[in-house]
Amino acid sequence: MDGTLVDSEKVWEVALHELAARAGGELSPAARRAMIGSSMATSMRILRDDLGQPGRDEAADVDWLERRVEELFADGLVWQPGAFELLKAVRAAGLPTALVTSTGRRLVEVALDTLGRENFDVVVCGDEVSAPKPDPAPYRTAAGLLGVEIAQCVAIEDSPTGxxxxxxxxxxxLAVPAELELPATDGVHLRDSLEDVDPAFLSSLLVPIPG
Structure with missing residues (x-):
């Protein structure tokens, strides 16, 4: 979701810098980069380490951060280039679709006002899985809920963690960089944007089933 479908990483950036300022510190660029694509728990650990405040109340920080991001999300989110068109084409083709995100359900529900609940058969949130990204559990959970083999799924991502x-x-x-440069990786197809990506292109990324 964040960075792949909508340009929401900048929203997170605003809120995280405000949280660091409330704590009397300043979030370093390296720490912010390390948070992209990570779970909330990992991001809060990075924040505490970066600020040199290991004893901070994580629950209180998470609550403040989610409330602030919720306010910013409610103002509306901007689609990434080509994302809206691809999602509409996928749905028009009748393909089952899952939203798989590290973001928690509370904020995802707000984002779905922009994304459209009708565009996803399944929504898997970061606070609803046995292990967050980079663990494979989120994507395997989504495939299971869709009732399809994971090998017949195309995952679209924007971060190394994802x-x-x-x-x-x-x-x-299929990987499209947003905030971070993505390295060439075996098994990953890199593109500059989702513009001109369509269901036929996604199908071409799948390994044909023998027989």
Whole structure:
């Protein structure tokens, strides 16, 4: 979701810098980069380490951060280039679709006002899985809920953490960088944007089933 479908990483950036300022510190660029694509728990650990405040109340920080991001999400989210068109084409083709995100359900529900609940058969949130990205559990959970083989799924990602999760799950992977440069990785198809990507292109990324 964040960075792949909508340009929401900048929203997170605003809120995270505000949270660091409330704590009397300043979030370093390296720490912010390390948070992209990570779970909330991992991001909060990075924040505490970066600020040199290991004893901070994580629950209180998460609550403040989610409330602030919720306010910013409610103002509307901007689609990434080509994302809206691809999603509409996929749905028009009758393909089952899952939203797989590290973001928690509370904020995803707000984002779905922009994304459209009708565009997803399944929504898997970061606080609803046995292990977050880069573990493969989120994508495998989504495939299971859709009732399809993971090898017949294409995962679209924008961060190294998400790429690692998708590759480990066994899905075909299409990666489009947003905030971070993405390295060439075996099994990952890289593009500059989702513009001109359509269901036929996604199908071409799958390994044909023998027979």
């Amino acid at each position: 790429m690692a999760s998708a590759v480990a799950s066994g899905a075909a992977v």
